[in-house]
Amino acid sequence: MPAEQLESFLDNPAMREAVSVAFERSDGGNEELQWADVKDALSSGQWGRLIETGVLVSGGAGFTFANPDRVEQTLEEHGHLSNMSDDGDMIESESWAWYDKAAGVAALALFAGYWNTGIRDFIASFDNIVLAPITNALPFYAVIIILAIVTGLYSTVLQSRLMDHEKMQAYQERMNDLKERKEAAKERGDDEALERIQEEQMEAAGDQLGMFKLQFRPTVWIMLITIPVFLWLRWKVRGGHLGGDEAGMIVPLAGAVSWQDPLLGPMPTWIVWYFLCSMASRQIIQKTLNIQTSSTS
Structure with a gap:
C-alpha cells in the first residue's frame, strides 16, 4: 500500500484503532495474525478491510503486515506510538529545577x-x-x-x-487521540476496546x-x-x-x-x-x- 493511501486509510479513527490493535498483537508486525487473534477487538468488517486494502497480506498460516515499518511510522505520526516509549511508559514529565x-x-x-x-x-x-x-x-x-x-x-x-x-503538543495529541478512539469504539459498539481505552485514559492521568x-x-x-x-x-x-x-x-x-x-x-x-x-x-x-x-x- 502506498504511503499516501495508508495515510488516507488511517485518517479514519476507527480504522486507525483497528490497525493499532492488529499491529500491537502482531508484536510490531513480526508475527502472523489470524482472525481469532483480534476478533475480540475488531469487527469482521474491519478485519476484511485490512486484508482488502493490502495492509495485511497472506503469510504462511495467517496474515502479516505488508510493510510494518511504514505502518509503525504512520501510527507514530498519528500519535498512537509517539506518546509511549518502547516499554509503554507515559510521556516523561518535566520536573521543575x-x-x-x-x-x-x-x-x-x-x-x-x-x-x-x-x-x-x-x-x-x-x-x-x-x-x-x-x-x-x-x-x-x-x-x-x-x-x-x-x-x-x-x-x-x-x-x-x-x-x-x-x-x-505530545500531551495534547495523546488526549485527542484517546478521545477519537473512544468515540470510534462507541460508534461500533466495541465494549472491549472501550474498556481498554478507558484503562489507557486512567494511565494517562499523569x-x-x-x-x-x-x-x-x-x-x-x-x-x-x-x-x-x-x-x-x-x-x-x-x-x-x-x-x-x-x-x-x-x-x-x-x-x-x-x-x-x-x-x-x-x-x-x-x-x-x-x-x-x-x-x-x-x-x-x-x-x-x-x-x-x-x-x-
Whole structure:
C-alpha cells in the first residue's frame, strides 16, 4: 500500500484503532495474525478491510503486515506510538529545577501584596525608585502604555523560551487521540476496546499534571515582574500618589473618567487601560518577532 493511501486509510479513527490493535498483537508486525487473534477487538468488517486494502497480506498460516515499518511510522505520526516509549511508559514529565520552585515561592510572597498593605507599600516604594523619573517625564496613561509593553515583551519571550512546545503538543495529541478512539469504539459498539481505552485514559492521568506543570512554569516567572508592576499601579492610583493633573483620561463613549472610576463593570479605568495595552502589545510583539507562545496541533 502506498504511503499516501495508508495515510488516507488511517485518517479514519476507527480504522486507525483497528490497525493499532492488529499491529500491537502482531508484536510490531513480526508475527502472523489470524482472525481469532483480534476478533475480540475488531469487527469482521474491519478485519476484511485490512486484508482488502493490502495492509495485511497472506503469510504462511495467517496474515502479516505488508510493510510494518511504514505502518509503525504512520501510527507514530498519528500519535498512537509517539506518546509511549518502547516499554509503554507515559510521556516523561518535566520536573521543575530548584530555581523554578524558588520563583514559585517568591511569586506567592508577592501575591500577598494584594491583601497586605505593608507588603504592597514596600514593593511599590521600591518600584517607584525606578519608575519615578518616567512618571515625572510622561503623563500617567503613557506610563501605563510603557509598562504594558515591557511586561508584554517579558512575558511573551519567557513563555516562548520556557514552554516545551513539542512535549506540550505530545500531551495534547495523546488526549485527542484517546478521545477519537473512544468515540470510534462507541460508534461500533466495541465494549472491549472501550474498556481498554478507558484503562489507557486512567494511565494517562499523569499527563494532565504534566501539562499543568509545563503551562505554569513560565507563568511563575512572568508573575515575578507583572505582580510588582500591578502593585505599583494600584499603589499609585489608590494611594493618592498621582499629581493633580493626572486624575484620569478621556475614553471614547465614556468621556472624561478618573482612574478609579468603574469603566468595564466593576473594573476601574486604570485596570482596563493596562489590560487593553498589555493585550495589544503582546499581539504586536508576537507577530513582529514571530514568537510562538502556544503549541500547534
